[in-house]
Amino acid sequence: MRIIRRKRLFVALTAGLVLVGVTLLRAADPGFVSAVRLIGFDGYQRLWPRPHQELPVRIVDIDERALAVHGQWPWRRDRLAELTAALTEMGAAVIAFDILFAEADRLSPHRYLPELIGERPDLATPETLRAALPDTDARFAEAIAQGPVVLGFAVMPRTGETRPPLKAGFAYSGADPTESLPAFASALTNLEQLEAAATGVGGISLSRLDTTGIVRRVPMLFSDGDRLYPSLALEALRVAQGARGHIVRTAAASGELDVGTTAVTDIKVGAIPFPTTQDGELWVHFNADRPERYVSAADILDPARRDAVRALIEGQIVFVGTSSVGLLDIRATPLGELVPGVSVHAQATEQILSGAFLSRPDWADGAEVIATFLLGLAVIALVVTLGALWAAAIGGVLAAGLYGGAIHLFQTQGLLLDPVYPTAVTLFVVYAAATALLYVLTEREKRFVRAAFGQYLAPEMVKRLESAPDTLRLGGEMRDMTILFMDVRGFTPISEQLAPTDLVAFLNDLLSPLSEEIQAEGGTIDKYIGDSIMAFWNAPMTVEDHARHACRAALAMTRKVDALNARDAFGFQARGLAAQTVRIGIGLNTGEACVGNMGSDRRFNYSVIGDAVNVAARIESSCKAIGADCLVSEATAKAAADFALLEADAIPLKGKSVAVRLFALVGDPDHAASDGFRRLAAMHARLIEALSAGDAAAANAALKACRAEAPAHLGAFYDRFAARVAALPEGGPSPAKA
The missing domain is CATH 3.30.70.1230 (Nucleotide cyclase, GGDEF domain)
Structure with missing residues (x-):
C-alpha cells in the first residue's frame, strides 16, 4: 500500500506540473491558442446561425447582371448619381456606399472640354459644350446632397495627414475612449466635394484582429488618437434615425465595473444601444447569405423595374456594394460562406436592429483559466484514484457538461465561452500525461515484482510463469x-x-x-x-x-x-x-x-x-x-x-x-580429495568406530587425532564428540559391544 501511495503521489505531482504548464499557457493566450478558440466560436455559428428576421436592411448589388447591362466597373459617376437619385426617390431611409471614391471620375466627359474648345471652335460655343459634357463628379455630389447618403473611408497603415470629415458628434460616459482604441495612421477618403455633400461618413475597414481571413468582428469605432470616427453601419443607423451623434460608454462609466482601463463597453446610436468589445468592435452573429437580402443595381437603374422593387427599398437601410468576383470584395464568414464585403456591414446592422448580440465578457478569460485548472485537477484525481478507464469516462462526462453549459449560454445569452481548451487540451494533455506516467510506473512495478519474485523463485520459474x-x-x-x-x-x-x-x-x-x-x-x-x-x-x-x-x-x-x-x-x-x-x-x-x-x-x-x-x-x-x-x-x-x-x-x-x-x-x-581431509576422514571413521564399540581409549586417541587435523570451524563439532567420549565407561569396550 505504501508503494501504491507513493506511485499515486508521484503521478499526481508530475501531472500537476503539466497542468500548471497548460494553465499558464492558457493564461498567456498566444496566437495559436486564441485561433483554436475562434474556430470553436465559428462552430457555434455554423450550428446555430442567427435566425432569419424581416429587418429593414437591404443591399443594392452591383452584380454581374448590372455590369453586363451598364458596362464594366468603374461606372461613370453620373450613373452612380442616377442610382443615388433613384434610391432617394424610392424612399430609402439611408444610402450607405461600401465603395470609395478617392479619385476624380476619369470617364467624366468634362475632362475633354478644354481639348475640344481648342481644336474645334467651329463646333459650338464653350457654354454649349459645357452643357453637353457634364462634370459627373459634380452631378454625383448633387445627387448625394439630395438624399440621406453615407460615404465610407478606409484606415491606412502608412502615416499621413488625411483624415475623414466628422459628420456627427460623439459623447462618452466614463473615460475618454480614444485612450484605449488603436489609432490609425492615416485614412483613404473620398473626393472632398462628395464628402461635403454627404450626410454621414463611416469607416468600411474590418477588424485588424481577424488575421485568418474569416470576418468575425466589425469595428464600430475608429480613432486617430485624438478623435473618434464611426463605422459605416453606425453612421447608417444614425442617419436613418435622424440622430445627430453617438454616445460611447466605457468601463469607468457609472454602473460599470472600473477595472482601471478605458475599455469600451457599449455604444448608443439614436435610440439603439448595443454592446461592443473593449476595442469598440461588434461580434457579428451571421446568418445565411439569403438572395432576398439583395436587389440588383440593374433593377434600380431600369425605370421599368423600379415599381416592382420599390417595396424592397422604401424605408430600408440600403447598403450599396458589389458581389462581382472580379472586383475583389469577397469575404469569408464563420458559416463557411464567401460573401460580398457589403454583406458584412449589412449583417452587422441587422444584428444591432434585432437586439440579439454576441459578447465575450471580461471575465471569460479568467473563467476559462479556472475551468482549465479545475478540470485538470479532477482528471488527475480520477486517474490516480479510479484508474485510466474510469477517469476517461467521468472526464468525458465533465467535458460534455462544460460543452453543454457553454452551448446553453451561447444559445440563450449570446455569450462566447470556450470549452475547447479546458476540455480537449486539458483532457488530452493532462490525461495523457497522467495515464502515460501511470503506465510507465505500473510497468516498472511489474519489473520490480518480477525482480522481487526472482528473489524467491529460480529465474527459470519466472520465465516459465511469464511465458x-x-x-x-x-x-x-x-x-x-x-x-x-x-x-x-x-x-x-x-x-x-x-x-x-x-x-x-x-x-x-x-x-x-x-x-x-x-x-x-x-x-x-x-x-x-x-x-x-x-x-x-x-x-x-x-x-x-x-x-x-x-x-x-x-x-x-x-x-x-x-x-x-x-x-x-x-x-x-x-x-x-x-x-x-x-x-x-x-x-x-x-x-x-x-x-x-x-x-x-x-x-x-x-x-x-x-x-x-x-x-x-x-x-x-x-x-x-x-x-x-x-x-x-x-x-x-x-x-x-x-x-x-x-x-x-x-x-x-x-x-x-x-x-x-x-x-x-x-x-x-x-x-574431499585433499590429503588433509583424507587423513581427517580416516581418523574420524576410527572415532565413529570406537564410539560404536564403546572403546574409550581408542575413542580418546581418535578424537585427539581429529582435533589436531580438523580446521578451527569444526571445534564445536568435535566438542560434541568429546562429550560422547567422556560418557564412555573406562576400561575398554562395553560388554554389550564385544
Missing part, C-alpha cells in the same frame, strides 16, 4: 527433491541489541546475498520465515544432481557469512555490540515431496510439502546441538558422496520414530 501464466493453477506433483533450511544461530541476542529498523536492515543485508548463492545453483526459494530461508531443488524445472547443487549452495552460503563477518558488513563491531559475528545453521535432506501451486483460487504460492521437508527442518534445528554449520541427511550424503562429509552419528529427530544418520558437510569435492 505460460496458465501454469498458475492449484495442484502439485511428486518429485525427488533436495530441500534446504537455513536459520541464523543466536538470532534472539542479535535482535535484542538492534532497533526494529536496524534489525530489518540486518536481515536484508544477510538474506539477500545468501539468496543469490541459492539461485546461482539453480535453487528455488520457497519462503523467508523471519531469519530463516526455505529453498528446494529440482522444481519447477528439472535440475540434474540436485543434491550436489544444494551442497554447493550450502557451502557457498557459509563462506558468504564468513566474508560478511570479516569485513564487519553488519556494523556490529563498529558499533561495539555484544554480538560481534553472525553464524548460520543449514540442514539438507533429499527425498520425495509434493511441489506445486498451493493455496486458494485467489492467492496461492509455489511451494513444497511432505515428510522430506519436515526432516530437512529437523536437521537444521540440530545444527547447534551437533556443533556443525551444515548438516545433511544420509540420502543427501549418498547423492553427493564426492563431497567432504563427516558422519555425525545417528541422531533422533523430533517427530521421527527412527534415528536419522546425519553428516557434517565440510567441503566440496576438491576439498
Whole structure:
C-alpha cells in the first residue's frame, strides 16, 4: 500500500506540473491558442446561425447582371448619381456606399472640354459644350446632397495627414475612449466635394484582429488618437434615425465595473444601444447569405423595374456594394460562406436592429483559466484514484457538461465561452500525461515484482510463469527433491541489541546475498520465515544432481557469512555490540515431496510439502546441538558422496520414530580429495568406530587425532564428540559391544 501511495503521489505531482504548464499557457493566450478558440466560436455559428428576421436592411448589388447591362466597373459617376437619385426617390431611409471614391471620375466627359474648345471652335460655343459634357463628379455630389447618403473611408497603415470629415458628434460616459482604441495612421477618403455633400461618413475597414481571413468582428469605432470616427453601419443607423451623434460608454462609466482601463463597453446610436468589445468592435452573429437580402443595381437603374422593387427599398437601410468576383470584395464568414464585403456591414446592422448580440465578457478569460485548472485537477484525481478507464469516462462526462453549459449560454445569452481548451487540451494533455506516467510506473512495478519474485523463485520459474501464466493453477506433483533450511544461530541476542529498523536492515543485508548463492545453483526459494530461508531443488524445472547443487549452495552460503563477518558488513563491531559475528545453521535432506501451486483460487504460492521437508527442518534445528554449520541427511550424503562429509552419528529427530544418520558437510569435492581431509576422514571413521564399540581409549586417541587435523570451524563439532567420549565407561569396550 505504501508503494501504491507513493506511485499515486508521484503521478499526481508530475501531472500537476503539466497542468500548471497548460494553465499558464492558457493564461498567456498566444496566437495559436486564441485561433483554436475562434474556430470553436465559428462552430457555434455554423450550428446555430442567427435566425432569419424581416429587418429593414437591404443591399443594392452591383452584380454581374448590372455590369453586363451598364458596362464594366468603374461606372461613370453620373450613373452612380442616377442610382443615388433613384434610391432617394424610392424612399430609402439611408444610402450607405461600401465603395470609395478617392479619385476624380476619369470617364467624366468634362475632362475633354478644354481639348475640344481648342481644336474645334467651329463646333459650338464653350457654354454649349459645357452643357453637353457634364462634370459627373459634380452631378454625383448633387445627387448625394439630395438624399440621406453615407460615404465610407478606409484606415491606412502608412502615416499621413488625411483624415475623414466628422459628420456627427460623439459623447462618452466614463473615460475618454480614444485612450484605449488603436489609432490609425492615416485614412483613404473620398473626393472632398462628395464628402461635403454627404450626410454621414463611416469607416468600411474590418477588424485588424481577424488575421485568418474569416470576418468575425466589425469595428464600430475608429480613432486617430485624438478623435473618434464611426463605422459605416453606425453612421447608417444614425442617419436613418435622424440622430445627430453617438454616445460611447466605457468601463469607468457609472454602473460599470472600473477595472482601471478605458475599455469600451457599449455604444448608443439614436435610440439603439448595443454592446461592443473593449476595442469598440461588434461580434457579428451571421446568418445565411439569403438572395432576398439583395436587389440588383440593374433593377434600380431600369425605370421599368423600379415599381416592382420599390417595396424592397422604401424605408430600408440600403447598403450599396458589389458581389462581382472580379472586383475583389469577397469575404469569408464563420458559416463557411464567401460573401460580398457589403454583406458584412449589412449583417452587422441587422444584428444591432434585432437586439440579439454576441459578447465575450471580461471575465471569460479568467473563467476559462479556472475551468482549465479545475478540470485538470479532477482528471488527475480520477486517474490516480479510479484508474485510466474510469477517469476517461467521468472526464468525458465533465467535458460534455462544460460543452453543454457553454452551448446553453451561447444559445440563450449570446455569450462566447470556450470549452475547447479546458476540455480537449486539458483532457488530452493532462490525461495523457497522467495515464502515460501511470503506465510507465505500473510497468516498472511489474519489473520490480518480477525482480522481487526472482528473489524467491529460480529465474527459470519466472520465465516459465511469464511465458505460460496458465501454469498458475492449484495442484502439485511428486518429485525427488533436495530441500534446504537455513536459520541464523543466536538470532534472539542479535535482535535484542538492534532497533526494529536496524534489525530489518540486518536481515536484508544477510538474506539477500545468501539468496543469490541459492539461485546461482539453480535453487528455488520457497519462503523467508523471519531469519530463516526455505529453498528446494529440482522444481519447477528439472535440475540434474540436485543434491550436489544444494551442497554447493550450502557451502557457498557459509563462506558468504564468513566474508560478511570479516569485513564487519553488519556494523556490529563498529558499533561495539555484544554480538560481534553472525553464524548460520543449514540442514539438507533429499527425498520425495509434493511441489506445486498451493493455496486458494485467489492467492496461492509455489511451494513444497511432505515428510522430506519436515526432516530437512529437523536437521537444521540440530545444527547447534551437533556443533556443525551444515548438516545433511544420509540420502543427501549418498547423492553427493564426492563431497567432504563427516558422519555425525545417528541422531533422533523430533517427530521421527527412527534415528536419522546425519553428516557434517565440510567441503566440496576438491576439498574431499585433499590429503588433509583424507587423513581427517580416516581418523574420524576410527572415532565413529570406537564410539560404536564403546572403546574409550581408542575413542580418546581418535578424537585427539581429529582435533589436531580438523580446521578451527569444526571445534564445536568435535566438542560434541568429546562429550560422547567422556560418557564412555573406562576400561575398554562395553560388554554389550564385544
